[in-house]
Amino acid sequence: MGPHYLSKLFNPASIAVFGASDRPDSVGANALQNLLKGGYQGQLYPINPKHRKVQKQDCYPTLCALPEVPELAIIATPAATIPAIIQACGQRGVANAIILSAGFEDENGKRIQQQMTASAHAYGMRLLGPNSLGILRPKIGLNATFSKNQARPGHLALISQSGALCTAVLDWAEANDVGFSLVVSSGDAADLDFGEILDFLATDNQTHSILLYIEGIADARRFMSGLKTAARMKPVILLKSGRLPAGSRAALSHSGALIGSDDVFNSAIERAGAIRAFTIFQLFAAAKTLSNGIHLKSNRLAIVTNGGGPGVMATDRAAELGIELPQPTPQTLEKLNATLPKHWSHGNPVDVLGDASSERYLSAVEACQNDPQFDAILVLLTPQAMTHPLTVAQALADFVQNTPHCKPIFTAWLGESLVAKARAYFSAHKIPTFHTPEAAVEAFAFLSAYHQNQQLLMQVPATGEQPCIQADIAGARTLIQSAIGEQRAFLSSTETRAVLHAFGIPITPSIEASNAQQAMVAAESLGFPVSIKINSPNLTHKSDVGGVRLNLNSVQEVRQAFTQMVGHVQQIQPEAKILGVTVEPMYHAPFARELLVGVARDPVFGPAITFGSGGTEVEVLQDRSIALPPLNDFIARRMIARTKVAKMLGNFRGRPAVNEDAIVEVLLRISDMVAQLPEITELDINPLFADEHGVMAVDARIRVQMPDIRALPYQHMAIHPYPAELRKQVQTKTGLAITIRPIRPEDAKMEMDFIANLSERSRYLRFMNHLQTLTPQMLSRFTQIDYDREMAFIATTEDANQQTIEIAVTRYTTNPDGVSCEMAIVVRDDYQHQGVAALLLQSLISHAKSKGLRRMEGEVLSENVEMLSLARSFGFKLTPLEDDPQITAISLPLIPSHPG
Incomplete structure (x- = not known):
């Protein structure tokens, strides 16, 4: 494995600066000044035909006048001049360029950007920018930015789409003594974007953790590829502003209404093995915690505190973040009762009371260390009159050092001057320490999420590996393409059922009827009781327009319901095309739970699968989990467990436990379906009844669209399945x-x-x-x-x-x-x-x-x-x-x- 192809971009031995000048506050002047001030030891070549000297450095009129071919060009000239500069660089053999210039926002600027990018690609050049703040590589003294900030060497890498965010982070880091291995402002990313930069950082031995600031993603497949590569090697923490563009498409299905772009983004981040922060402070707190190399098996936390208030604050934040706070085992309670005062809290949090000595703290921590209920311990301290913060910190550090297989310990010493030395002691001994209980719990949550997401990263699902079902992919595709050929966006009820049958998904039969006589014949054929539902390509949610009648027990009821329902829908939806009704048998399952399984197409990450509570109130309940396909058994069961309805799938109020394997099977088959059939853009199975015997879909809807015929297999998905x-x-x-x-x-x-x-x-x-x-x-x-x-x-x-x-x-x-x-x-x-x-x-x-x-x-x-x-x-x-x-x-x- 030789050097990465971006090595010379981020470790250049020589740099040419186009647009270098002495003009105060110009981009070119600041960029050159930063290179000189940062102590860059490579060769610097200012280029400006108007000057012989710039900032006391020899200045060259053109690239051809340089004594060597530079490894990097930094360009800070007007946008209109840049295509010619790129052409000259390409002809001379310059491999990399950073474009600091702005001015590419309007139509003319976009044409210039396309021109310079095409020219660069023709010569095999790589471009960072335009509208980039630049890069910093502190270890080699490289500050190729026009920012006023400097950065000290460290092991954090920062990639940001926003130059302004870069300057804010650099300013914060300078004040908090945080160092960087690399800082990259991607700018408008005409060429290089997150994916390839992450690929470089994955094997960069100076980088131990990676921070990302994201505003939007242009190429989901390349982004996911680079993110997964990096996250396999080192912690990656993301901060994302806003939401991905949702597009102009209305949410015509339950799944489309439930799944937002930000939900899909979170699912993608989890599958890639990274974690998400929501503030700059969280970004660095997560990086600081993860860089300690702490490993967790689960998310069960013990809290030891000398004050009830901080313990409650930590408990509240843990509940908000889904952190488990189990109670001590009887054996642990016995040990704590033997060593703590009579009035200790007798539970978790373990309140050792305000006059706690270091010995009392240690006895509580040791008891929690030996309790199998806990995966980690949070120790809180408030500087009360009889408390010695530094002494307790020293005792705790000794305990960590001398305890084999010590569980992860987090600390929060509340206050400032009275606890400053204790915090410094923790930092020197690499024990995570925080200023507030909430921050410490958040750090534990980040760590827990990271290790859970690393498990997801290791999942490499395949398609079509279920031995119990051989999907009829060709048959399903023929049905769908026939509908597309008729310029229909939705499959009919019978077509939908046929496609689901092709993938082995159980669903009740359905017969289309265009008049009352046909409806009565269909009902008699299926057997009573039956339901009838309005059949219209224009009406997605039938219940909303009174288009559903249930529990009809005779042909007379069917005839009456048909006449009333069709008349009512025609009256309130006069422009809807009414084809009649569908007649379906009522599914009788007294112990069934109503579920929803669906698919919606995200404009960036492609199909996303949702699972949750079903019925007519799904948008109100908002009980769902989301995952990107392909799924496997591990991911499907994780989806189920993350919903509220999961608590109702076991033995619940006299109802026997649901056959969860059958639900998993449906999720896996839906995953296969959307992987094999890029024509499917939306799918709803609602309700999916699940009971102790299995599952049965009662209603379903599929929206289709002609895919890009040039796309390779699985190109519509953000994650390529195992082939x-x-x-x-x-x-x-x-x-x-x-x-x-x-x-x-x-x-x-x-x-x-x-x-x-x-x-x-x-x-x-x-x-x-x-x-x-x-x-x-x-x-x-x-x-x-x-x-x-x-x-x-x-x-x-x-x-x-x-x-x-x-x-x-x-x-x-x-x-x-x-x-x-x-x-x-x-x-x-x-x-x-x-x-x-x-x-x-x-x-x-x-x-x-x-x-x-x-x-x-x-x-x-x-x-x-x-x-x-x-x-x-x-x-x-x-x-x-x-x-x-x-x-x-x-x-x-x-x-x-x-x-x-």
């Missing part, structure tokens, strides 16, 4: 039975064993160094991949003990140009020369072609004759590198399967 369809079983030329499949996160142990079983020579030939084992970061990168922009196929077989082992792996990663990829392959020594490598490489090439890639590249040590021979047999062109003949470049042109 289980690529799994295949083959035999090598020697008859060895192997399975070739994409790698998964749970393959980490097998991947470690595979690397350990390679000979030293094989490891050297693969990694071009004497690697002995994979670091945790490398293991994460190798097994938790983004199937949208990379692929890794492993070959497995059974050993003599019938254990599945990995015997080979091949992978490619798409290059920044988006049309080429870099590949690698390695086979375990004792399975070489059996044709394994050829089978793997064929799979890799086929997949790269299916993704529309045009070229596959790689670098091979010239002594690796076996790999060079394999490459030659597949048609790769072999070219020894001029500057390093020990390495041979290999390149294979690919024919894209999807033109354009």
Whole structure:
């Protein structure tokens, strides 16, 4: 793994500053002044044809006049001049540029932006901005901004779409002695945006935690890819203002009304393994807490306090954040009763009373440490007359240091001057400390959310992996496309039921009737009691217009209900097209709960699935949880558990527990449906009745739209599912039975064993160094991949003990140009020369072609004759590198399967 392609942007050895000047308060003058003031040690080249000297530095008239090609161009000239500057930079070989200039907001500015971006791409240049504040890399003295702020070195990285927010954060950080590894203002992000910058930060060894400020997202797939990559390596905390644009579409379904863009954004952040803050203070508090490397198993908190008030404040905030405060076990109560005064609180919070000594505090903390009910302990102190804040802090720090497997401990010493030394002592001993009980509880909540979201990050759901159902995808798609061909936005009731049946979702039958006679025949055929519902493509919520009649027990009731209902709807909705009614049997389930399962299409993140309470009051109850597809069993059960109705799914007021597996099954099938059918933009199943026997959908509605015919499979989703369809079983030329499949996160142990079983020579030939084992970061990168922009196929077989082992792996990663990829392959020594490598490489090439890639590249040590021979047999062109003949470049042109 060589240097990241953005390394020279953020660690440049030389910089040209276009628009450098002595004019006070100009962008170019401030940018150059900051570079000089920050102590940047690289070469600086001010460029301005009007001056020989700028800020006492030699100034050059043009780029061509420079003695070398700079690694970075900083541009602070009027917008109209920038395309020519980019053209000159591209011709000279400048690889990166930061555009500080504004002026791209109107139509003319947008044309200029498109022109400069196209020119940059033609030369392989990368652009940051325009309208960017710039970047800071304090460790190398690089302050390439026009801000008045400086920054000290540290291990926090900040990426912000807002330059103003950057200056506010920098000002706050300077006053609070917070340092940064990198600060990036993305500006208008004409080229580089969050995704690629996050990808760089994921492997940047100076960065331990990442802070993001987001206003909007242009490319959800690229954003999610970079965010997931970074969050696998280090904590990522986001602060987002406003809401994502909801678009002009009205919410025509229950799901559309329930799901807001901010809800979907939260779901995306959780799936990516990051967490969200809501203030700048929370942003840094979360980063400070997460950087301590504290691990949690759950979110059960014990509170130890010497004052009832602070304990109540902490309890209230915990309740608001969903933090559990379990009561001590009887054994713990016995220990506390033996060591605490008679009037202690006898519960959680553990109030040790105002005159508590350090010994009393420690006895309470130790009891909570040994109680399996608690995952962490919050210790609160108010500086009362008989309290010694520093002494208690010292005793607590000693306890943490000398207690094996000590639970995470958070502290909040309330006050200022009397507790300042204690807070400093905690900070010096890396014990999280806060000024208020609420802030400490919020920090614990962040930590809990982070570890829960990291579990979500590890989930890599596939589609179509449910053995009990084989979906009729082709049949469902034909039905939908027929409706689209008739220019209908909604499927009919019978079409909707057919699509749900195609994916194995149980739903009551329905018969369409255009007149009362047909309705009576349908009712008699289905058996009484029945319901009738108005059938109109213009009426989404039938109940709202009186378009539903329930529990009809005879043909006479059906005839009367048909006449009255159709007449009533025509009167109050004269412009609606009334096709008649649908007749459905009444579903009898005395112990059933009414649920809702739905899908709505977010304009940025694509389809989002919702689950919650069903019925006619869903918008009022607002009881729902949301997740992005694809789902698996873990994610589906988490969705259910996060709703209020989940508490009613167990034994409840004489009703037996619901068959939760059946609900999970429906969620998984809906996930498959929206993954396989991008034509579906909205879906409602409401109500979905669930009882001890299973589930039954009673009413459903599907909205459809023609998808982009140029899109690749799953392109409409923010998260690419695990491509289980690529799994295949083959035999090598020697008859060895192997399975070739994409790698998964749970393959980490097998991947470690595979690397350990390679000979030293094989490891050297693969990694071009004497690697002995994979670091945790490398293991994460190798097994938790983004199937949208990379692929890794492993070959497995059974050993003599019938254990599945990995015997080979091949992978490619798409290059920044988006049309080429870099590949690698390695086979375990004792399975070489059996044709394994050829089978793997064929799979890799086929997949790269299916993704529309045009070229596959790689670098091979010239002594690796076996790999060079394999490459030659597949048609790769072999070219020894001029500057390093020990390495041979290999390149294979690919024919894209999807033109354009």
